[in-house]
Amino acid sequence: MSAPTDLEALKKEAAIRAVALVQSGNRVGLGTGSTAKYAIEEIGRKLAAGELTGIVGVATSEASEKLAREVGIPTETLDPRLLDIAIDGADEIAPNLDLIKGLGGALVREKMTEVQAGRLIIIADHTKIVSRLGEKAPLPIEILQFGFLSTVERLREILPAGRLRHTGAQPYVTDNGNYIFDAQLPAEMDVRALERRLKGTLGVVDTGLFLGMAERAFVAAPDGVQELTAKP
Numbered sequence: 095m096s097a098p099t100d101l102e103a104l105k106k107e108a109a110i111r112a113v114a115l116v117q118s119g120n121r122v123g124l125g126t127g128s129t130a131k132y133a134i135e136e137i138g139r140k141l142a143a144g145e146l147t148g149i150v151g152v153a154t155s156e157a158s159e160k161l162a163r164e165v166g167i168p169t170e171t172l173d174p175r176l177l178d179i180a181i182d183g184a185d186e187i188a189p190n191l192d193l194i195k196g197l198g199g200a201l202v203r204e205k206m207t208e209v210q211a212g213r214l215i216i217i218a219d220h221t222k223i224v225s226r227l228g229e230k231a232p233l234p235i236e237i238l239q240f241g242f243l244s245t246v247e248r249l250r251e252i253l254p255a256g257r258l259r260h261t262g263a264q265p266y267v268t269d270n271g272n273y274i275f276d277a278q279l280p281a282e283m284d285v286r287a288l289e290r291r292l293k294g295t296l297g298v299v300d301t302g303l304f305l306g307m308a309e310r311a312f313v314a315a316p317d318g319v320q321e322l323t324a325k326p
């Protein structure tokens with residue numbers, strides 16, 4: 095059988111590798127997006143086949159919650175208990191496994207869920223690898239609807255190139271009822287200092303910077319799946 099070359103097949107391959115780390119009885123953070131979808135489906139398949147038992151999923155979006163139900167994964171909402179593992183996609187993966195996430199709009203629930211996971215495993219195709227965050231993707235920043243024009247003005251003082259995300263003519267609304275400001279990151283940027291500054295900005299709920307959170311990433315390319323680990 096020849097190696098898969100289309101992106102969907104690659105995403106699925108990465109997802110299957112990550113789900114192999116899930117053990118029976120695990121509480122599992124279920125990511126969001128077109129790659130995480132394959133992981134949810136694979137967990138559902140393994141449950142149906144009896145290859146996994148006793149899994150509880152904690153979904154990071156309404157869409158993932160719905161998919162989990164469809165494939166037979168019992169779910170619970172996030173509570174203070176730790177999760178054994180979380181599996182999710184990413185929009186950009188830096189060499190140290192710092193991430194940009196949230197182009198699918200799920201960044202806040204993802205961050206809240208995945209910070210409680212003993213292991214965060216990222217799955218992606220090779221197009222998500224970058225040498226620095228912001229190389230290809232904007233940084234999504236979730237902001238309150240209330241006073242959003244004021245928040246956008248404050249954000250533009252920090253990151254001048256950015257715009258409010260829209261769906262057609264209307265601002266895009268997250269599962270939490272908030273808006274998203276998508277900002278271009280300049281080439282020279284201390285992302286840790288940026289994260290602190292953004293989180294201290296009035297009206298900001300959270301950002302799509304996932305720094306020091308991922309334990310490993312399965313990145314699928316036409317010549318195979320590469321396993322990347324975060325260097326200490």
Ligand SMILES: O=C[C@H](O)[C@H](O)[C@H](O)COP(=O)(O)O
Pocket residue numbers: 125126127128129130182183184185194195196197198199200201204
């Ligand atoms: O909000 C969306 C999430 O952060 C996704 O994990 C991210 O956008 C990657 O999605 P996809 O696998 O569809 O490229």
